[in-house]
Amino acid sequence: MNGALPSGLELGSNYSVRFVALDATDGSAMAGVAIGNAAIQVNNLSDSSLSDLETGAWFLVPEKGP
Amino acid sequence: MPNQAQLVFGEAGGSSVAYDVPHAQIIELVCATASFDGGGSAGAWFPAVEVVSDSGHVISRTVTPQSVPAGGSADVTFAPFLGAVGTGGGGGFDPSTALPFNGGELHVHAILDVPGDNWQTEPDAGGYVVVSAPALGDPSPDAWVIPVLRLVGGL
Numbered sequence: 001m002n003g004a005l006p007s008g009l010e011l012g013s014n015y016s017v018r019f020v021a022l023d024a025t026d027g028s029a030m031a032g033v034a035i036g037n038a039a040i041q042v043n044n045l046s047d048s049s050l051s052d053l054e055t056g057a058w059f060l061v062p063e064k065g066p
Numbered sequence: 067m068p069n070q071a072q073l074v075f076g077e078a079g080g081s082s083v084a085y086d087v088p089h090a091q092i093i094e095l096v097c098a099t100a101s102f103d104g105g106g107s108a109g110a111w112f113p114a115v116e117v118v119s120d121s122g123h124v125i126s127r128t129v130t131p132q133s134v135p136a137g138g139s140a141d142v143t144f145a146p147f148l149g150a151v152g153t154g155g156g157g158g159f160d161p162s163t164a165l166p167f168n169g170g171e172l173h174v175h176a177i178l179d180v181p182g183d184n185w186q187t188e189p190d191a192g193g194y195v196v197v198s199a200p201a202l203g204d205p206s207p208d209a210w211v212i213p214v215l216r217l218v219g220g221l
Contacts, residue, residue, distance in 0.1 A: 003129060007146035011087050011117060012091075013087055013120065014089070016087070017095055019114070020116060022129060024109065040085055042096055045094055046093075053073060057075055057077040
């Protein structure tokens with residue numbers, strides 16, 4: 001199943017990307033849905049290193065070695 | 067691609083999972099994916115990904131074009147160009163898919179099942195792909211104008 005994410009979504013400090021399940025009848029949060037295996041791919045637009053993007057339970061996928 | 071990063075959520079998920087952009091960081095969201103286990107859901111629902119601003123307001127909400135029935139589950143990918151699947155005529159992609167402004171080149175790979183040989187394809191002025199058989203002297207070539215994809219935007 002796919003969804004058309006807008007392109008060029010630039011997010012600054014304290015913005016969030018949030019996965020949710022929405023009730024089909026009223027758009028409210030749907031109970032009984034567990035979300036896992038979440039992953040995002042981002043372009044780092046900061047001057048800092050990629051490792052600075054790690055936060056909380058989110059971890060950077062290590063690059064493959066040479 | 068030194069500035070491109072993949073971030074994974076390392077814990078068992080709950081009813082919502084969020085990545086908070088750390089202080090002094092700026093990112094561009096390219097793609098998002100997750101598994102939605104709706105085994106405990108009592109009604110139909112939509113998988114969604116939201117962008118929440120630093121003030122707590124939802125400024126973008128992307129949902130899938132189809133809902134998931136009660137008790138169902140779905141693996142979902144959210145990315146540009148992964149749009150709605152056509153709902154009429156047995157499926158296929160939406161011929162009126164709009165592209166973002168300055169979307170650049172779009173390469174479409176498709177198999178057109180047409181009878182005979184010497185068929186030709188070309189884009190017409192309206193942005194449609196036209197299939198015709200001039201070598202066969204088709205008396206009604208317009209009948210074979212197939213709106214494979216309508217290109218809209220700054221191309």
